[in-house]
Amino acid sequence: MRIFDPHIHMTSRTTDDYEAMRAAGVRAVVEPSFWLGQPRTRPASFFDYFDALLGWEPFRAAQYGIAHHCTLALNPKEANDPRCTPVLDALPRYLVKDGVVAVGEIGYDSMTPAEDAALAAQLQLAADHGLPALVHTPHRDKLAGLHRTVDVVNESSLPRERVLLDHLNETTVKDAKDSGCWLGFSVYPDTKMDEDRMVAILRAYGTEKVLVNSAADWGKSDPLKTRKVADAMITAGFGEDAVDQVLWRNPVAFYGLSGRLRLDVPQADGLHEGNSVLRGGE
Amino acid sequence: MTQPPAWTRGDVAALLPDDTARAWFDEALADAARAAGTPPAAPSPYLAHTWELRFAAAGRHCGHRNADAVRALLLIEARAGLGTLTRLYGYGSAAERRAVLRALPALVEGPHAVHLVEDALRSNDTGLVLAAVGPYAAAHLDAHAWRHAVLKCLFTGVPLDAVARWTHRAAGDGELARMLRDYAAERTAAGRDVPDDLGRVLTLTGEVPKEL
Secondary structure, X not given: OOEEEOOOOHHHOOHHHHHHHHHHOEEEEEEEOOOOOOOOOOHHHHHHHHHXXXXXXXXXXXXXXXXXXXXXXXXXXXXXXXXXXXXXXXXHHHHOXXXXXXXXXXXXXXXXXXXXHHHHHXXXXXXXXXXXXXXXXXXXXXXXXXXXXXXXXXXXXXXXXXXXEEOOOOOOHHHHHXXXXXXXXXXXXXXXXXXXXXXXXXXXXXXXXXXXXXXXXXXXXXXXXXXXXXXXXXXXXXXXXXXXXXXXXXXXXXXXXXXXXXXXXXXXXXXXXXXXXXXXXX | OOOOOOOOHHHHHHHOOOHHXXXXXXXXXXXXXXXXXXXXXXXXXXXXXXXXXXHHHHHHXXXXXXXXXXXXXXXXXXXXXXXXXXXXXXXXXXXXXXXXXXXXXXXXXXXHHXXXXXXHHHOOOHHHHHHHOOHHHHHHOOHHHHHHHHHHHHHHOOOHHHOOOHHHHHOOOHHHHHHHHHHHHHHHHOOOOOOHHHHHHHHHHOOOHHHO
């Protein structure tokens, strides 16, 4: 079984997680830029974070045979802090990079005017850079947030076929599907979706344009949720082809819209098998 | 004296996969040449010249295997000075940073860019470490930093032969010999293997590796 986790924050995870993910079938991940729990207060903190997503994290992932790409953006929560908004001016420098396969996570957190402005500006950046967009839908006031998100997408110059609406659930899936965007579901231990509810949604709405992710991060989360959904799909009677579509072909098709996806895992030049990460650093 | 670049324009053009890539390469070089001939615009921390954006995008347009060579030629064509090199390294992905490090011998005379080598040697990305210990480091890294770079290669599994002129710099270096002996003792005390490369350097310092 080959698995592509289209949304996981590996910078918060350990090498044990990489090892377990590889053993479970994960061969590719996309790491969206997001908030870190501790709010940032200046653009330079974002740039160091972007650099990690373009350098250190792909290097770590490669040690475990996992291809790593990222999506970059000013996230909705920190778009409300005027000390952080100059990040928007620097994004054109970063969005041209080979490892960037979408603009994201953008969208709404508290649905403020500052979030409106950042979302619209970054949908335009995606259109300008030939990139799709990964759009986070809010956890509070979710259905209203979904509607407002779809309205802004429809007003933008980015076609809906290049937008992935993420963190959907039973209350938002129908309207999201009607919008013509791609559909993302995050499967978590306690919040968001769980495996059985995910299977029920796949039964009701089909497997087309559906992506399932673990969204594992610094909170209580599980980087093996993608595999657990695959197993739940098999138990529920889905065939291997449907599992491969949801957990591999759909994320490859969506992020492939960037033209930058490389699923072969590049190795650092001329190195022996051992390295400092596997040895526990120095 | 700077060194001639490892690749000529013709070498690189011959490596490119198709005419689309060759046309992109020609346009990027022309962009870079124009930038070399014009004074910098009003300072803006984030605004990038077109050729700098092409520098970032070289992998997917020219093939990832050719990206180092393409990027090196863009730097040369733009006559990139220390400010530009520092900026491109600072905003660079790991691949772009490697390209800057590899281009240093052809672009920078003197030790002014050694801070970029030192930055790369602080990272734990073995690809960056490997690119950092090239001819520029051999010429300009001070003795203390160079010894730590050698030790870091042994620690992280970067092959010793990637370290430019290591036989020349290690010869008769008693302090390096002491550091290597201590490292070997630490590995042995922990019941771990001593890297083969360690014995090769120790021999050159004038020490006999059999004492390990």
